[in-house]
Amino acid sequence: MEIGIWGDSITFGSCDSEALGWAGRLRKTLPTKDYNQLYNFGICGETTRDLLKRFDIEAQAIKPDRIVFAIGINDSKFPSELDVNKVPLGEFEKNLNQLIEFAKRYTDQITLIGLTKVDDEWKSVRGSRFLNEEIEKYDSMIKKVSDLNYCRFISVIDTIDPVTDLADGLHPNVTGYQKMFEKIQTEIDF
Numbered sequence: 001m002e003i004g005i006w007g008d009s010i011t012f013g014s015c016d017s018e019a020l021g022w023a024g025r026l027r028k029t030l031p032t033k034d035y036n037q038l039y040n041f042g043i044c045g046e047t048t049r050d051l052l053k054r055f056d057i058e059a060q061a062i063k064p065d066r067i068v069f070a071i072g073i074n075d076s077k078f079p080s081e082l083d084v085n086k087v088p089l090g091e092f093e094k095n096l097n098q099l100i101e102f103a104k105r106y107t108d109q110i111t112l113i114g115l116t117k118v119d120d121e122w123k124s125v126r127g128s129r130f131l132n133e134e135i136e137k138y139d140s141m142i143k144k145v146s147d148l149n150y151c152r153f154i155s156v157i158d159t160i161d162p163v164t165d166l167a168d169g170l171h172p173n174v175t176g177y178q179k180m181f182e183k184i185q186t187e188i189d190f
Contacts, residue, residue, distance in 0.1 A: 007070035011042030015167035048095035119169035
């Protein structure tokens with residue numbers, strides 16, 4: 001079975017001192033006797049706009065039996081001091097629908113992972129900021145799009161504590177990734 005996971009820095013596993021993230025922990029649980037391959041296509045800073053540009057090329061390379069999308073937190077952010085999301089909610093919805101349409105060329109086994117909360121005080125050195133209020137809107141949109149497209153949706157919005165389970169106010173720490181993995185593993189169909 002070929003499994004492709006596409007997403008952002010949280011998919012990649014940024015700030016995990018064990019260098020696994022939730023996707024690496026999931027890969028470790030797959031039985032090797034059936035030659036299961038899990039590919040992590042998480043890229044730091046990625047939005048749905050970015051993912052649309054590369055998804056089909058990468059999917060063609062592995063021809064996945066299962067596809068997981070875990071993306072959206074960067075779409076919800078406010079770049080610099082602007083009071084507008086990096087990818088507006090309407091465009092985000094359109095992008096998710098298009099990603100699912102592309103994914104259905106390969107498989108009908110498509111899962112979307114929801115977003116995690118952040119420390120609302122977090123702000124990058126470049127001035128970008130994330131707000132839980134906005135993240136929750138984008139998370140709700142992921143669920144809506146999943147439901148309308150008959151995809152599996154796994155909510156992780158309340159899985160990690162923004163005070164104790166984040167390494168830098170945005171990315172999970174070892175405990176946060178472990179909690180995400182445990183939640184995802186119990187609900188994913190591998």
